[in-house]
Amino acid sequence: MDTQEQLEYGTFEATLERSRQLEQDLQKNPGKYQVLTGDRPTGRLHIGHYFGSLQNRVRLQKLGVPTFIVIADYQVLTDRDTFENIAENVKQLTIDYIAAGIDPTDGKTFIFPHSHVPELNQLLLPFLTLVTNAELDRNPTVKEEIIASGQKRINAGMYTYPVHQAADILFCKGNVVPVGKDQLPHLELTRTIARRFNDRFAKKKPVFPEPHPLLSQAPIILGLDGSQKMSKSRNNAIMLSADEEETARLIKKAKTDPERTITYDPENRPEVSNLLLLISLTTGRKPEEIAAEIGDGGAGQLKKVLTESLNEYLRPLRARRKELEQNLDYVRDVLRSGIAAAREVAVKTLEEVREVMNMKI
Ligand code: TRP
Numbered sequence: 001m002d003t004q005e006q007l008e009y010g011t012f013e014a015t016l017e018r019s020r021q022l023e024q025d026l027q028k029n030p031g032k033y034q035v036l037t038g039d040r041p042t043g044r045l046h047i048g049h050y051f052g053s054l055q056n057r058v059r060l061q062k063l064g065v066p067t068f069i070v071i072a073d074y075q076v077l078t079d080r081d082t083f084e085n086i087a088e089n090v091k092q093l094t095i096d097y098i099a100a101g102i103d104p105t106d107g108k109t110f111i112f113p114h115s116h117v118p119e120l121n122q123l124l125l126p127f128l129t130l131v132t133n134a135e136l137d138r139n140p141t142v143k144e145e146i147i148a149s150g151q152k153r154i155n156a157g158m159y160t161y162p163v164h165q166a167a168d169i170l171f172c173k174g175n176v177v178p179v180g181k182d183q184l185p186h187l188e189l190t191r192t193i194a195r196r197f198n199d200r201f202a203k204k205k206p207v208f209p210e211p212h213p214l215l216s217q218a219p220i221i222l223g224l225d226g227s228q229k230m231s232k233s234r235n236n237a238i239m240l241s242a243d244e245e246e247t248a249r250l251i252k253k254a255k256t257d258p259e260r261t262i263t264y265d266p267e268n269r270p271e272v273s274n275l276l277l278l279i280s281l282t283t284g285r286k287p288e289e290i291a292a293e294i295g296d297g298g299a300g301q302l303k304k305v306l307t308e309s310l311n312e313y314l315r316p317l318r319a320r321r322k323e324l325e326q327n328l329d330y331v332r333d334v335l336r337s338g339i340a341a342a343r344e345v346a347v348k349t350l351e352e353v354r355e356v357m358n359m360k361i
Contacts, residue, residue, distance in 0.1 A: 015184060019215040022176065026214075030064040036174030036211070038070035038165075041089035041113070045096040046237035047310070048221040048230030051281050056178055056216050058101040065176070066108040068342060069097065070168045073113045074121075078157040079149040094331050096240055099321040104334045112338035114168055119346035123167040124160075126357065130196040131163060131189065141185050166190040170208050171346045178214040187213045201356040207349075219277060224254040226271025241321055244311045251275075251307045256299040264291040272302065279306050282313035 026033060037057055039045075045054065061067055071090050077083060090113050097111060098104065104111055114120055136142070136159045146154055165186050169177055170193070177187055194208035201207070220229060223236025230237045238250050255271045264287040266273040276287040279302075283290070294301050324331055354360050 012181070012184075015213060016215060019213060022212050022214055023217075026060070026063060026065060026176070033065050033176045034172055034174050035060055035065050035067040035176045035178065035214075036070065036169045036172060037067065037178050038072050038114075038168055039093060040072050040075050041086060041093050042076060043085075043089055043232055044092045044239050044241050045100075046230055046232060046239050047278070047314075048223075048237060049096075050100060050240060051221055051278075052180070052218050053178065053216055054097070054100040054102075056218060057097075060178065061102060061106070061109050064108075067110070068172050068174065068345075069102070069109070069111045069338075070342075071111065071113040072161075072165070072168065073115045074157075074164065075161050078155065078161050079145055079151070090335070091328065091331055092241075094335060095321055095324045098324055098331075098334065099240065099317045101317075104338065110338040110341040111334060112342045113335065114164075116339045117171070117342045117346050119343060119350040120167055120171040121164075122350055123171055123346075123353065124164050126197070126353065127163050127166055127170075127193050128160065130193050130200070133159075135189070135192075136160060136162070139185050139189070141182050144182075162186045162189045163193065166193045169211055170194060171349050172342070173209055173349065175209040175211045176214050177211050178216060180216060184213055187211065201353075207352050207356060221278070222270060222274040224250060226255045226274050238310070240314065240317060243318070247311055247314075248307045251303050251310070254303065256302070260298045261296055262291045262294040262298065262302050264288045272299070275302055275306050279309050282309040 035057075037053070039049075057067065057069070071093055073086050073090060076086055076089075094111055102111070103109060139159075139162055142159060142162065146158060149158075162185070166189060169187075169190050177183075177190075179187060191210040194210045197208055198206040222228065223230040223234055224238070225234070225236045228234060228236070232239070238247055242250070254275060256275070257269055257271055259269070259272075262272060262276070263269065264273050264276050266277075273287070276291055279285070279290050280287040290305070294305060
């Protein structure tokens with residue numbers, strides 16, 4: 001492998017610029033694209049997920065871009081010991097998607113757990129031969145996850161799941177992947193695998209596209225402690241499934257600062273500004289304007305306004321959520337048709353892959 005082919009995890013600015021151009025073209029030519037996005041089924045989603053990525057997916061669907069949403073259930077096995085709740089988590093995640101506005105009945109949006117699509121998983125084997133151990137070892141996101149997992153013995157799945165992720169993306173020839181910054185190393189690996197596959201096996205007629213990351217323009221939502229990203233494991237999240245009283249209780253305990261007058265100043269007053277940002281996202285008004293209105297009302301008034309606006313904003317979503325929880329047969333049907341659609345595509349792709357690798361009999 002020459003040095004030009006080595007992975008480089010860099011140039012965030014260039015990626016951002018390309019992502020902006022892609023965003024514009026998506027508006028003009030939605031039919032040119034196949035979106036692939038995904039999550040690990042680790043539990044229910046919170047409002048950070050909602051404003052960070054769910055809303056963006058709903059928006060892309062409304063533009064008319066075909067979308068596969070992969071639930072990466074195998075990936076859960078890489079960094080934790082528990083697997084008892086996987087099926088339940090897959091269901092809850094699907095409920096959150098649909099309640100948030102993903103419409104799995106439009107004929108071009110599909111949700112499926114990858115463990116149910118054997119032909120997708122089979123792509124992992126040739127893909128593994130296209131990367132080196134050293135490359136997998138260097139992946140900065142995997143390195144961070146190894147530290148965060150607190151495990152001493154790291155299983156090989158942890159180092160290879162980014163290759164599996166390439167299979168998640170390439171099985172449907174996904175060419176747009178909406179992601180956060182932490183997923184960029186995985187996307188770069190996927191692009192490398194697509195390129196090397198085409199170079200090695202399909203010189204005349206490439207099989208795979210090199211997918212582009214679409215960086216979310218949504219702001220990062222901090223947790224109620226105001227010091228780090230919202231996350232269930234950090235105990236600073238408001239779940240989409242929380243009820244109105246629980247939401248009020250959590251907001252009441254949110255960290256603020258001693259200064260009475262409310263101002264929007266993300267740099268110096270991150271806690272207060274994060275609450276203002278949430279009000280802004282749920283009302284469509286400018287955070288500065290909301291701050292000026294609350295003024296000397298202080299943190300008490302700020303929290304009251306947020307509780308009301310967030311509960312009101314989430315009311316229809318939460319109502320849909322409740323209905324879906326009563327209708328698990330429907331949720332199962334959504335997953336079944338997602339799996340069927342994914343398999344249909346994966347079978348065709350695997351067929352092409354076998355053909356170019358001279359493995360047809
Ligand atoms: N690695 C992603 C995460 O940890 C989940 C994921 C699996 C994914 N396969 C994907 C994301 C494909 C985007 C595309 O959140």
